[in-house]
Amino acid sequence: MSRATIIVLVVGVVSLSAAALWVVFPRGVVPVATDPSPAADDAQRRQRAENFFGGDPDRDVRCGQEMKPRW
Numbered sequence: 697m698s699r700a701t702i703i704v705l706v707v708g709v710v711s712l713s714a715a716a717l718w719v720v721f722p723r724g725v726v727p728v729a730t731d732p733s734p735a736a737d738d739a740q741r742r743q744r745a746e747n748f749f750g751g752d753p754d755r756d757v758r759c760g761q762e763m764k765p766r767w
Contacts, residue, residue, distance in 0.1 A: 751757075
């Protein structure tokens, strides 16, 4: 066997073993649900999303603006 073939085989074995370890073992801490009321957390998420995506309720956006072609 040539030197290049041995290097390719070693790199391949190391890569496959690293991929196997990546799949088998967990990659982080699994959160444990300690909050007895997940509905409160859901309400907070919903309120945060509404504040972010809510927009201006007084602005009329029904018709919009006609798009101008760039050619």
